[in-house]
Amino acid sequence: MKRTLVTKTTRADFPSRFLKTLNGNIKLTEKEIELTAAIVEKYLYYGAEGLREPFLSKFVFSTEERKKLCDNLDGLSSQNLGNKLKQLLDKKVLKMVDGGYALDAKLLPVDEITFKFIIIEDDGARENVQESSLGDGSEQVSSD
Numbered sequence: 808m809k810r811t812l813v814t815k816t817t818r819a820d821f822p823s824r825f826l827k828t829l830n831g832n833i834k835l836t837e838k839e840i841e842l843t844a845a846i847v848e849k850y851l852y853y854g855a856e857g858l859r860e861p862f863l864s865k866f867v868f869s870t871e872e873r874k875k876l877c878d879n880l881d882g883l884s885s886q887n888l889g890n891k892l893k894q895l896l897d898k899k900v901l902k903m904v905d906g907g908y909a910l911d912a913k914l915l916p917v918d919e920i921t922f923k924f925i926i927i928e929d930d931g932a933r934e935n936v937q938e939s940s941l942g943d944g945s946e947q948v949s950s951d
Contacts (some may be wrong), residue, residue, distance in 0.1 A: 822847040825916035833898055842883070842891050843900055845876055845915065850910055862907035 816824040823844040826835065835843060850885065858866060870951045877883045883891070891907060895901040901908045 821916055822851070826914065828920075829914070833900060835898065835900070839891065839895060839900075840896070841880060842876070842888075843895065843910075845880060846910055847915060850915060860909070861905060864904060865907055867910070868908040 814824060814828065823840060826833075826840050826843055826847070830840065846867060849872060850863065853863055853866060873885065873888060875886055877888055892901060896908075900911055900914060902911060903909075930941065
């Protein structure tokens, strides 16, 4: 059975809403979601401006952009940012590429995703796979 769940959000809240939807798997704290959403917003903005990998990640995690993250997120010092980035590495939100950080591309928002649930029977002998789709491309994101 395929079921569609629709979530409405604004463009500004889309990265945060997307991450909160996925958060059952990645288990981020509210502060980690806030930081990751700010990083995603930078990826989307500079990507739309034409910046591509590997330069996109190097730019987003440059010293200047890190300072901007700290300025824009209440209570985030540069030392605390370093600790948070390490936590995001541990949770596989970020990865190390060429000695620097890069966002896992799976966390860049799309307006439709499919979940595949693997249900393991209690005895572990059988697995059932169930797919469900979340969202509808034309309805998931509403503009202001």
